[in-house]
Amino acid sequence: MQNRGIREQKRRETLQRIRDAAAGLVDKHGYDNVTVDDICHAAGISRRTFFNYVDSKDEAILGSFPFTFTPEALDHIRDTPSENVLELVIRSIVVEPGRFDGPAAKCRHELLEHNPGLMHAEATRRRGFLTELGRAIYDHFERFPGDRRHAGSLEDEAHFIVVLFQGAVSRYLWHPPDSADPIAQLLENAQTLSNYTKDMTW
DSSP states (O other), X not given: OHHHHHHHHHHHHHHHHHHHHHHHHHHHHOGGGOOHHHHHHHHTOOHHHHHHHOSSHHHHHHOOOOEEXXXXXXXXXXXXXXXXXXXXXHHHOEEOSSSOOSSOHHHHHHHHHHOHHHHHHHHHHHHHHHHHHHHHHHHHHHHOGGGOOOXXXXXXXXXXXXXXXXXXXXXXXXXXXXXSOHHHHHHHHHHHHHHHHHTOOO
């Protein structure tokens, strides 16, 4: 039991060393000028160790992506009637174990702000999972047309939900909360965005 605790502590320390090295290098040299080998050298580890802890340079810098949709979650979105499909989507999301484990919010914010390449990498990480989500939402509206709130096409309404969801996730990732429940925070972000758009005049 004690050995397991020591191993876990060492693992956390190594992961933090990788993250600190990655963030420091990007801050100093810029995202496009930092390689995995640079991070390994700065952290004092091998490439093999690096990939035992993180999947990519992007993950080392940004932290692991905290949300996913399992096949079961996507099926739940397709098969569950709801008066608020955006809420259904958020409540169906799967939160990866552990809190957001990237650099501190201020550091992460500055890295994204000053490195357009890193901002692009952040968007790319989300693209695949948003595509699958859009298909599930489209299928939902096809099955439950009474849940629709827009007179236009199914594609348009599914896209609106994806865009609002992406906004809620982006706000979460831009300022990761220290202790708030991620689902509750996403719901609050979505409600804030929705209220903001309703108050706009054109």
